[in-house]
Amino acid sequence: MKGAGYKNNRKTTKGSLTNCNMANCKEAEAQLSEVELLLSMFPNKEELLLNDELALAELRDFCEGKAFAPPSSRVHYTIQLKLETEADDVVVASISFTYPLKYPSVIPEIIVRSPAISRTQQTQLQTALNAFLNDSCHGDICALTALDWIKDNAPSFINKKPLTSDSSIPETTLSCTFTRLWIYSHHIYNKHKRKDILDWSKELELTGFSMPGKPGIVCVEGLQGTCEEFWARLRRLSWQRIFICHREDITLRENSEDDMKECRRFSNFEEAIFDVSGKRSRHMDLGQLYTFLNERGCGDVFRLYFKIGEK
Numbered sequence: 001m002k003g004a005g006y007k008n009n010r011k012t013t014k015g016s017l018t019n020c021n022m023a024n025c026k027e028a029e030a031q032l033s034e035v036e037l038l039l040s041m042f043p044n045k046e047e048l049l050l051n052d053e054l055a056l057a058e059l060r061d062f063c064e065g066k067a068f069a070p071p072s073s074r075v076h077y078t079i080q081l082k083l084e085t086e087a088d089d090v091v092v093a094s095i096s097f098t099y100p101l102k103y104p105s106v107i108p109e110i111i112v113r114s115p116a117i118s119r120t121q122q123t124q125l126q127t128a129l130n131a132f133l134n135d136s137c138h139g140d141i142c143a144l145t146a147l148d149w150i151k152d153n154a155p156s157f158i159n160k161k162p163l164t165s166d167s168s169i170p171e172t173t174l175s176c177t178f179t180r181l182w183i184y185s186h187h188i189y190n191k192h193k194r195k196d197i198l199d200w201s202k203e204l205e206l207t208g209f210s211m212p213g214k215p216g217i218v219c220v221e222g223l224q225g226t227c228e229e230f231w232a233r234l235r236r237l238s239w240q241r242i243f244i245c246h247r248e249d250i251t252l253r254e255n256s257e258d259d260m261k262e263c264r265r266f267s268n269f270e271e272a273i274f275d276v277s278g279k280r281s282r283h284m285d286l287g288q289l290y291t292f293l294n295e296r297g298c299g300d301v302f303r304l305y306f307k308i309g310e311k
Helices: 003-009 022-041 053-063 119-136 143-159 191-203 224-235 257-263 286-295 299-310
Strands: 048-050 076-084 090-098 109-113 175-185 207-211 216-223 242-253 269-271
Touching: 022 048, 022 053, 022 076, 022 143, 053 242, 076 143, 090 143, 109 119, 109 143, 119 143, 175 224, 175 257, 175 299, 191 207, 191 224, 191 269, 216 224, 224 242, 242 257, 242 299, 286 299
Parallel strands: 207 269
Antiparallel strands: 048 076, 076 090, 090 109, 175 216, 175 242, 207 216
């Protein structure tokens, strides 16, 4: 799985040059080619999870000439990678890839996480990975190259003693990620699922809302780890169709309550009902939903859900 032969695996999508300039097309085609290759290599969702399926759909439409504007969302996926440590143990690491809109002209955002890696070790590993990406991954797709580098180098960071103990790191240098997930479901009717959504959001201290009916919409916001735990629980339930259509990640100082409050768009978690008549209905009033989102500074997200509904 070495990156040296990876360049030859590129594909070119027909009709992709019709509605965009040459630079945008080449970047979009390279992104799509890489994601499709990775999906063929990691077909199991337990190995590769698309965190934003709408972003991939927009990218494909753009490459195929079905959309005139470049994608508005960034491709984001997570790969579960098994690492063999120097002590002959096997450690599972979660590798998060986020493509800037101009990737591969600019390097991607790649973050390595594992329960076996301390904060200090993760910082050291991340610094080394970023240096490698800056040196080696400009202008060409590099996901497999980065995975190879992580497999070869991460074990040494896992096993070596941190240069500085976690407890001695000044709080001002630590950071965490605030995340907001926008989840789309074909429908949410089941009373048990609705109760689970409310209970889990309370347990995980997440804010946001859920809108039952058809379609079903869930938004959760809070620390990245708890949002991802919520999503992992939710997608394990039986659904006709459910996926993350958009996500927002903001880096914060760890334990900075003021920063957390500033980022939150919702003060609590609630089940939002938008039914003009007050009677039971399978379809909510979308005008009320738009007003609800717009009042919280999220009006732009309505377009994403509305676009899904057109397909």
